[in-house]
Amino acid sequence: xxxxxxxxxxxxxxxxxxxxxxxxxxxxxxxxxxxxxxxxxxxxxxxxxxxxxxxxxxxxxxxxxxxxxxxxxxxxxxxxxxxxxxxxxxxxxxxxxxxxxxxxxxxxxxxxxxxxxxxxxxxxxxxxxxxxxxxxxxxxxxxxxxxxxxxxxxxxxxxxxxxxxxxxxxxxxxxxxxxxxxxxxxxxxxxxxxxxxxxxxxxxxxxxxxxxxxxxxxxxxxxxxxxxxxxxxxxxxxxxxxxxxxxxxxxxxxxxxxxxxxxxxxxxxxxxxxxxxxxxxxxxxxxxxxxxxxxxxxxxxxxxxxxxxxxxxxxxxxxxxxxxxxxxxxxxxxxxxxxxxxxxxxxxxxxxxxxxxxxxxxxxxxxxxxxxxxxxxxxxxxxxxxxxxxxxxxxxxxxxxxxxxxxxxxxxxxxxxxxxxxxxxxxxxxxxxxxxxxxxxxxxxxxxxxxxxxxxxxxxxxxxxxxxxxxxxxxxxxxxxxxxxxxxxxxxxxxxxxxxxxxxxxxxxxxxxxxxxxxxxxxxxxxxxxxxxxxxxxxxxxxxxxxxxxxxxxxxxxxxxxxxxxxxxxxxxxxxxxxxxxxxxxxxxxxxxxxxxxxxxxxxxxxxxxxxxxxxxxxxxxxxxxxxxxxxxxxxxxxxxxxxxxxxxxxxxxxxxxxxxxxxxxxxxxxxxxxxxxxxxxxxxxxxxxxxxxxxxxxxxxxxxxxxxxxxxxxxxxxxxxxxxxxxxxxxxxxxxxxxxxxxxxxxxxxx
Numbered sequence: 001x002x003x004x005x006x007x008x009x010x011x012x013x014x015x016x017x018x019x020x021x022x023x024x025x026x027x028x029x030x031x032x033x034x035x036x037x038x039x040x041x042x043x044x045x046x047x048x049x050x051x052x053x054x055x056x057x058x059x060x061x062x063x064x065x066x067x068x069x070x071x072x073x074x075x076x077x078x079x080x081x082x083x084x085x086x087x088x089x090x091x092x093x094x095x096x097x098x099x100x101x102x103x104x105x106x107x108x109x110x111x112x113x114x115x116x117x118x119x120x121x122x123x124x125x126x127x128x129x130x131x132x133x134x135x136x137x138x139x140x141x142x143x144x145x146x147x148x149x150x151x152x153x154x155x156x157x158x159x160x161x162x163x164x165x166x167x168x169x170x171x172x173x174x175x176x177x178x179x180x181x182x183x184x185x186x187x188x189x190x191x192x193x194x195x196x197x198x199x200x201x202x203x204x205x206x207x208x209x210x211x212x213x214x215x216x217x218x219x220x221x222x223x224x225x226x227x228x229x230x231x232x233x234x235x236x237x238x239x240x241x242x243x244x245x246x247x248x249x250x251x252x253x254x255x256x257x258x259x260x261x262x263x264x265x266x267x268x269x270x271x272x273x274x275x276x277x278x279x280x281x282x283x284x285x286x287x288x289x290x291x292x293x294x295x296x297x298x299x300x301x302x303x304x305x306x307x308x309x310x311x312x313x314x315x316x317x318x319x320x321x322x323x324x325x326x327x328x329x330x331x332x333x334x335x336x337x338x339x340x341x342x343x344x345x346x347x348x349x350x351x352x353x354x355x356x357x358x359x360x361x362x363x364x365x366x367x368x369x370x371x372x373x374x375x376x377x378x379x380x381x382x383x384x385x386x387x388x389x390x391x392x393x394x395x396x397x398x399x400x401x402x403x404x405x406x407x408x409x410x411x412x413x414x415x416x417x418x419x420x421x422x423x424x425x426x427x428x429x430x431x432x433x434x435x436x437x438x439x440x441x442x443x444x445x446x447x448x449x450x451x452x453x454x455x456x457x458x459x460x461x462x463x464x465x466x467x468x469x470x471x472x473x474x475x476x477x478x479x480x481x482x483x484x485x486x487x488x489x490x491x492x493x494x495x496x497x498x499x500x501x502x503x504x505x506x507x508x509x510x511x512x513x514x515x516x517x518x519x520x521x522x523x524x525x526x527x528x529x530x531x532x533x534x535x536x537x538x539x540x541x542x543x544x545x546x547x548x549x550x551x552x553x554x555x556x557x558x559x560x561x562x563x564x565x566x567x568x569x570x571x572x573x574x575x576x577x578x579x580x581x582x583x584x585x586x587x588x589x590x591x592x593x594x595x596x597x598x599x600x601x602x603x604x605x606x607x608x609x610x611x612x613x614x615x616x617x618x619x620x621x622x623x624x625x626x627x628x629x630x631x632x633x634x635x636x637x638x639x640x641x642x643x644x645x646x647x648x649x650x651x652x653x654x655x656x657x658x659x660x661x662x663x664x665x666x667x668x669x670x671x672x673x674x675x676x677x678x679x680x681x682x683x684x685x686x687x688x689x690x691x692x693x694x695x696x697x698x699x700x701x702x703x704x705x706x707x708x709x710x711x712x713x714x715x716x717x718x719x720x721x722x723x724x725x726x727x728x729x730x731x732x733x734x735x736x737x738x739x740x741x742x743x744x745x746x747x748x749x750x751x752x
Contacts, residue, residue, distance in 0.1 A: 322372030350387030498606025666690025
């Protein structure tokens, strides 16, 4: 079991990095402000240095405490106008912060501790009004400063009896949980969600049994009536009466069976709906718990890059931003090696030696930056350098040396195609193999890691000089937002991040250029091929309705391609599971997701589809076949006294292919229900004349209506209101404040 000091040191590891990053960020912000306008930022830097000093004292780290004390004094003098925050002062502060980082890292790893005398002498020189001496190491370290006055926050700890007294609970209390337990909890919640899908299929089967029994009952009544009439004509009264009694007993048994089946079906529907709600909430909570800041994984990367640059004889300023961005811990762990490879690549291939940079008119100090951000619901990681940029000629020479291209092919290859080559395993333009580069495995590892997480990696030119690598991956590995499509009778899922637009075009609008199908969309000509052909499903004809072709435009960076499918299905949050397909480059299958009927839908990587499409030399021309006539469209009755709510729900339902009827309150709804065929009812509760509860009671009391599914959508959130609605026979209860279009549509899909 860990002692108190070990636990304090673990906490200090997190806290001191927060203070250093905050000070760096505040200094960067101050550099962009006019003089005298950053008082709030200076106050915050002073507070951070003061907190760092107190934290170092608490864990008994005197060197860090002494440096932090000098920093605190320096920031106080800057704030009071005694010292000007110019480039020289900022440079000293930056080196001092690096010294703290190096010292704490060495102390944690039980290595030889770096000397802090240079850092303290530079700070002392600034505080005394002199010039910092960075290159000269004093022969005798200066004596430690007298201990600062004790503030209330740093006062000695209270007696033991006071420490052991239980403190009142706080709303923001936190606990430490081992990562392995979170992983198990995630798997358990995923299995629960999977089980709810099986339960939904069971509900559908019970609904089918209920309908079959109802149809059997109707047919039996007709058969009994005909049989009774024929028996009375050919048999005596006693025998006819005996058969009638047997018929009556059989009919009674059938009624009991029908009633029990309907009751079990309703119970299953309610239980399944509640289980889905709870499972979804649990999974969402687990996802939130697994979200950790990028700092927890990449907090030490600044020091790593500085050490690598020093060993390579290069002067590098390392900038790290966005460490407070949160993502799934497993996603961040999966990015650790790729980001490390990209940073090493920036140092080896991008950043020049100081003398070469000076000859080119650049600052001898290069800049390497690592930045985290969230864009369109995905985690984006940018690794940039202001070095020499991509050497396209070197890539061409290496491709010819490896025999991948001929001289003519290499000279005619466009730049984007050349950039694709650097991600091939074993491809490296380095002349020699050293600790940083030369083996040609770094970028291929980056590409494969991104593909395994359904992500992308792009290379961009950085202005005015240098290179930028952009990684984009999902924020979470548990569930993703997926767009379901139909192709050749199968269901496939595409992450929505890779879908640009959806179109329905006339088959006559599809043209052919050089033997390949193309389509004009938004003023641009896009290549077009069927998904069936891409997946090698054999017959590649697209099933169309009224000569209209459904198209999904997929994107990867600036590239766009159109993929023809048989039909659009829906958008939903889905759990993507590994199904044993390797995520190497060129693999279009990223995993699988379980559907409600128990089958597996393959989850495709849209970014790899774009790449495969671009490189395809196929001349297959798109063909179409007409789709059979679709079944009757279900009719839904929306009951709500709010015009806005009725209009909103009507628009949502009609956009998803349902017919919609409207009613102002319960009385008008009953009139409509008895006048026309309705398949499902969505009702508010608080309405004039007859509210939702009253409408529900009237429906369940009517033999002709009681089998209709009823979904209550209300602003009433109290537990007793929900329990009352479900007890009266509602099949589902949706709270308006938490209204989710997807949830409503999925709930409707359970009953229709």
